[in-house]
Amino acid sequence: MSVHVPMSTGSGAMGAATAASTKTRAATGSPLPPLEARALGRALTQVADMTDPFRMPPELELANACWRIGFTGPPGAGKSSLVGRMAVERHPGKRLGVLAIDPSSPVTGGAILGDRLRMDHLPGIEHVFVRSLAARSSTDGLADNLPDLLDLFTTHRFDEVMLETVGVGQPEVAGRSHVDTLVLVLPPDAGDVIQAMKAGILEVADIVVVNKADLPGARRMASNVTESVRESGHGSSWTVPVLLTCQDDAASITAVSQAIDHHRSWLAEHTSREAALLLRERHRTLRQLERMVRTELDQRPGEFFQMPVAQQMANVCAALVRQLDRSSS
Ligand SMILES: Nc1nc2c(ncn2[C@@H]2O[C@H](COP(=O)(O)OP(=O)(O)OP(=O)(O)O)[C@@H](O)[C@H]2O)c(=O)[nH]1
Ligand SMILES: [Mg+2]
Structure with missing residues (x-):
């Protein structure tokens, strides 16, 4: 289940993340x-x-x-x-x-x-x-x-x-x-x-x-x-x-x-505020992926880990891709 939160309008104008955005509303x-x-x-x-x-x-x-x-x-x-x-x-x-x-x-x-x-x-x-x-x-x-x-x-x-x-x-x-x-x-x-x-x-x-x-x-x-x-x-x-x-x-x-x-x-x-915000997005993606991988591994039985590591990883990655496909369709 995914939850929709209110979105701001606009197209993600990162380029506008300039000094102007550091001013307070009062200013x-x-x-x-x-x-x-x-x-x-x-x-x-x-x-x-x-x-x-x-x-x-x-x-x-x-x-x-x-x-x-x-x-x-x-x-x-x-x-x-x-x-x-x-x-x-x-x-x-x-x-x-x-x-x-x-x-x-x-x-x-x-x-x-x-x-x-x-x-x-x-x-x-x-x-x-x-x-x-x-x-x-x-x-x-x-x-x-x-x-x-x-x-x-x-x-x-x-x-x-x-x-x-x-x-x-x-x-x-x-x-x-x-x-x-x-x-x-x-x-x-x-x-x-x-x-x-x-x-x-x-x-x-x-x-x-x-x-x-x-x-x-x-x-x-x-x-x-x-x-x-x-x-x-x-x-x-x-x-x-x-x-x-x-x-x-x-x-x-x-x-x-x-x-x-x-x-x-x-x-x-x-x-650069833009660079800092992009770094934050990178961190979000990393946390999200870590969480997804952990959840996938939790669902695998013990025997799964007898497989060669490369095979385990390919299996988990394929499951993640299926999840992403489902949620974006
Ligand atoms: N003497 C003294 N006590 C203070 C001061 N500031 C806070 N306290 C006391 O320290 C205790 C802890 O204050 P909190 O603000 O709850 O501390 P906290 O870091 O948010 O605590 P946790 O959220 O539990 O980690 C309370 O009893 C406050 O009244 C201060 O400047 N001087
Ligand atoms: Mg506190």
């Missing part, structure tokens, strides 16, 4: 169309619940892709609190979405801790949409259908979406390929986490936040992280800012928001 002065929050909520549930290993993704006008900001970090670092504050800080003049992915138990498929959003103050704000979803069967802490879930925010004409994921060390976990700006949120006592992250997430974070600056050890943690970031490097000329935040210190929240804007401007100046 361009165009009015916001009505937000169909209930339709979006239903579509998110529908896409999140899909178990079909094969889905034809919607044709999107990539040039209109909304800006995606990821917040990741260990459990309890204060990601939700920060995202909540950030939404208040950033929503004026924009349509802004918040999507939090909860880790879920692989055994029951249910979210362990349920909805832990600390954003009760947000749903009343016009043009701000908040949703929390369980990660389902995905093994890397992200929802299996995350690319499609995030696309829904583009089809519903959002300017910006903030994604919260629990990061435990691997860049994939952070959803690096799904977002434009990745913010790593750490608590003051994350020394062990930093050790574990050295070869991973620290290298792909665009901004590092040491939260709970009101607690002892935060400053020391920030200077340790600054050192680690300097050692590991970012792989580009972007200088990763390491910022201290405290939920009750409005100026510290504003500083993170400004760093996000700064990173966006830097990307617009130094990188």
Whole structure:
């Protein structure tokens, strides 16, 4: 079964993904169309619940892709609190979405801790949409259908979406390929986490936040992280800012928001958005294929794997081609 999500009109004008698309709606002065929050909520549930290993993704006008900001970090670092504050800080003049992915138990498929959003103050704000979803069967802490879930925010004409994921060390976990700006949120006592992250997430974070600056050890943690970031490097000329935040210190929240804007401007100046969006599509295809292959292999009996490997692969590929033919006819 495949689910049809609302599509944007147009012919996928990737070439138009220029600096103009980095302007906010407030900057361009165009009015916001009505937000169909209930339709979006239903579509998110529908896409999140899909178990079909094969889905034809919607044709999107990539040039209109909304800006995606990821917040990741260990459990309890204060990601939700920060995202909540950030939404208040950033929503004026924009349509802004918040999507939090909860880790879920692989055994029951249910979210362990349920909805832990600390954003009760947000749903009343016009043009701000908040949703929390369980990660389902995905093994890397992200929802299996995350690319499609995030696309829904583009089809519903959002300017910006903030994604919260629990990061435990691997860049994939952070959803690096799904977002434009990745913010790593750490608590003051994350020394062990930093050790574990050295070869991973620290290298792909665009901004590092040491939260709970009101607690002892935060400053020391920030200077340790600054050192680690300097050692590991970012792989580009972007200088990763390491910022201290405290939920009750409005100026510290504003500083993170400004760093996000700064990173966006830097990307617009130094990188190709078109290339970044195509890389994201590549990642989607890869994830989709991995999922389809895994599902096919799960259906094969043990004897299947006695065949020569080339024959096994040809058999699986033929089955995938049949599936694709069926779904496009
Ligand atoms: N002292 C202090 N506590 C904070 C701060 N920010 C958040 N907290 C507290 O830290 C706890 C965890 O906050 P969350 O925002 O739920 O953290 P999270 O990273 O989203 O947690 P998970 O989604 O469970 O991984 C809560 O009790 C918050 O009130 C802060 O700046 N200072
Ligand atoms: Mg949270």
